[in-house]
Amino acid sequence: MWAIASGIEGNLAAYEAVVADLRKSRQEVENFYLLGDTIGPKVESNQLIKRIQQPRKGEPTPLVCQGWWEEQILILHALGRTGSPTELIDRYGIDMTKTLWDAIDSTTLEWVRTLEFEFVELDCFLIHGSSLSVSDELTPSIDPIHAIDRLSRMDVNQLFCGRSGLAFEYRIESGSLNSQVQTLDNLTAPTPTILSNRRIIGVGSVGRVEGKASYTLYHPESNKLAFKTVRYGTKKGFG
């Protein structure tokens, strides 16, 4: 079984809730993927990263890739794939550049630099955004032609992503399209292209919604998916 999560955004309590839920399930987690936005614009991110790097006995070691927030901090430190934090400013305003800069310490920054962009395992592609970019937000209402494009770019049957924060399965059950090509010397007969059973899976968000962490379980042998939601609190209850 794989556990796949995204969007912790520095929310340590939410991460602990997911890890506890996995422990309770008593199923062996073969791979534990964190599909980016592990950090967020808050100092708690540094503590979370220490926790992720030091799993306790019996806990799976997460495989972590870069997300949107990781890309933004790398851009701020001139380590990104683009030179200026345009997207960050457009989305959150200029003040966010300082907030994010101040929140993430140098140890966490070094850790972010080591992260993969994506994972490919079996017929699955796992990434924060999509095969187009880390910012590409795939949702349940995506146009099916664009969905097929995102799958085709990596030549996979299944794409797991976390950018939208939503839990969903978008399955292309069947599709066909006729194509005819005319060249200077030839006109081909119309040829159908058929496809079936490809899907995009939104894995939910661990930390974006306070008190409610969502993640996804996937069984590679059976291809079955389960969307999990864990409620948690940050107070001490009756204690």
Next chain:
Amino acid sequence: MKIAVMSCIHGNYEALNAVLSDIDRQQAEKIFCLGDLVGYGPQPNAVVEMIRSLDIPTVQGCWDEDIVEGLNACECSYPSILAEKRGKRAHEWTNDRIHPEVREYLAQLPLSLREENLCFVHGSPHNQHEYLMPEVNAFTALERVMATGADVLFCGHTHIPYVRTLDAGQLAVKVRQPEGSSTKQFTAPLKQIINAGSVGEPRHGRPNATYVIYDTDDRLTTLREVKYDYQLTCQAIIDNGLPAIFAWRLAQGLEYAERAEDPTHVCER
């Protein structure tokens, strides 16, 4: 209305002149150009001056971009070290001779143009370097057209003209969320990709210049092949110290070298 669409002139003035004369004979009312005005060929300034003087709406090609920005594509641009060496020599040669005003003109060219339900790009709507080969997956091809919002996508870059018609598209999608499931059916309207081939460096197996005529009223495309005295250009290539293999390639109408393993790969800069 009849329009003419041409691409990839590559500094070949003789070929451009012949194509413009043919366009006159076809009585096209408007001409569009899909870029790559320069590179490989011996008359880059003359070609740009002609396009400018006729006020032909033109998009920027990958060679035009490289002359403006400098060569910074990743190594995927060339299928072999030999091809890379030749490409760099051609780039240096062009870069050394291009007039400042020509460079300025190339710099301000748009990446795409729209005219009603028609869209014009060099490679693909996503990248000037992407090759939309006729054999690319049909759904991928459809996405490239739909990404523009147009019904017909005109492109070049491959140097081989074709018309690809994408029709009768159907898709069944099931969406499952924690709160419930739904099923949707989609139909894709008829779309076309029309590749204009190459005026100045054809690769369809003959040395003739190629371009297309499109009739917007009946949506009919005519692939045009125009004979011209290509040997004049071949001689100019050699006289100007460009790699002689470019003259051979022009005379054969062939990409003499190896083909890239994945022509649909998009260069990441």
